[in-house]
Structures are given as structure tokens and as C-alpha cells.
Amino acid sequence: MALIVETGQIVPDADSYISLEDARAMVAKFGWALPDDDTEAESALRNGASYIDLQEPFLCGSRVSAEQGLAYPRMGVSVNGFPVSSDSIPKQVIKAQIAAAVEYGKGTDVRASSDGRITTHEEVVGAVVVEYANNGATGATVTITAAMDSLRPLICGGGNNGVQFRETRG
DSSP states (O other), X not given: OOOOBOOSSOOTTOOBSSOHHHHHHHHHHHTOXXXXXXXXXXXXXXXXXXXXXXXXGGBSSEESOTTOSSSOSEESOEETTEEOOTTSOOHXXXXXXXXXXXXXXXXXXXXXXXXXXXXXXXXXXXXXXXXXXXXXXXXEEOOOHHHHHHHGGGBTTSSSTTOOOOOOOO
8 A cells, every 4th residue: 555645734644754756765875775675665664753743742743633643844943943844754853763663674673562571681501591781771671762852843842942842722
């Protein structure tokens, strides 16, 4: 099933911020890779867009419409002191989606379930010995650093010189 690209015009059922063709060109530019199979690459891009949706509570501004399927477009957003049009998708969002898609395409289980224990030593000699780190972790959620770095200017109070802040209306 082909990607439905959000252009900033509230495209019904949108599931990506970039087409597969444009995504392949962009990953090549950065030396990254998506799966060779188009179906797998499209799935990775959909998951990349979903990764951005997971960050929505931290994103500045608010959705333009209750009907939109993705976190962008947004109103009330600025980057480096310049307003972002509420009918556009910032380039930072597209790069973040692709960075996340690359990880999903590698098979990274970004939202894995875990008991929080990290194996520090495992030995198989006679009986099995396994040691776990007591790191206090409660899950195996992976942060996709390249995606978060791209989104940073769009996160309230993060990397945008404190220009933006979260506003709620009662």
C-alpha cells in the first residue's frame, strides 16, 4: 500500500511526511539506508512518522485540525525565532521521520517490552550463570538520537533559545 503523504493541507489518512522516492534520495544524501524492498521501506517510514507522534506531548504549538492523522502540521510554532507556516511540514520533521525509519528498517524494536534487567555477564559452563545490572530501568524503549536531534528545535524549551513555551487554553 503506497504511502499517503501529509503536505500540510490535512491530507485524509496521511501516514508519512515524505514519499518513498524522496526518502530514498534523502537517505542517500546522509549515507543512511532504508530496506531495499519498497513494502518494508514504506512500513519503516510509517513507523518513523509514528515515532514523531510519540514525541507530540513535547512539541510546541498545537495541531491545526482535529481531523489530521499525524502530529504535523501545527500552529504556533517557530524555529530560530521565525514562525513556521501552519500549512507546512518543517524540514526537521521530515529528517526526524527518516532517521527513525532507518532504525525501524534495521529491525530495531524501538518500543520493546522488557523487565528492565540488562545482562552484564552470561556464562555457559556446566550450569548457566546470568548476571543482571541493577540499573533501575523499567523498559526497553529506544531513543532514536538522530530523530530527536532533528526535532529538538520544535520541542518546547529545547534548543530553540527558549523562544517557545507550552501554552494551554482553558
